[in-house]
Amino acid sequence: AQTVTQSQPEMSVQEAETVTLSCTYDTSESNYYLFWYKQPPSRQMILVIRQEAYKQQNATENRFSVNFQKAAKSFSLKISDSQLGDTAMYFCAFMSPFTGANSKLTFGKGITLSVRP
């Protein structure tokens, strides 16, 4: 079974600075998908960024980028120029490439990020 580990429960960053959120996972599969989701106080889960394991290039979405290290099974999220609206809980998630019942999303425990003004 796949597992996703987010070992940092909380982090804090000054507005406009850069912060990196860590995530590691365990799988025996060679191809899979990784995601970072954001959950602000409103409770609405929003996709931040998505990475396909067979793509070596790290995904980027505006101020958000990932450092995907497949051999190390590491998938960290970098937030540049942090904004107050980035304050939220962030979840790392894993999905296998298969359809059918094996395709469920497995989440880490999440990290609470606070952006200080």
Place this chain on the structure above:
Amino acid sequence: GAGVSQSPSNKVTEKGKDVELRCDPISGHTALYWYRQSLGQGLEFLIYFQGNSAPDKSGLPSDRFSAERTGGSVSTLTIQRTQQEDSAVYLCASSPQGAGTEAFFGQGTRLTVV
């Protein structure tokens, strides 16, 4: 609708009562997930439906929990004989296919068992 809709948004129930939580996924999405999130905690997987495949029920915590998905669309999560430890936010998500596609979440149902 434009997104995943869950109802009710909040539910307070007495210990021992049964509750039903509803999820309306995005039209055309074949995959549907239920998760439970306790206060300030991560997402605990409950059950996953994908098309006509047998659902993955491996996350259901006890036989008091059950879920169904009728006609490949609306899903209902039922909790029988609720206990105080069932208090949590129950999140539903759907995705177009499952494998590798983005899951879109509803805003959840906050269940409080008193």
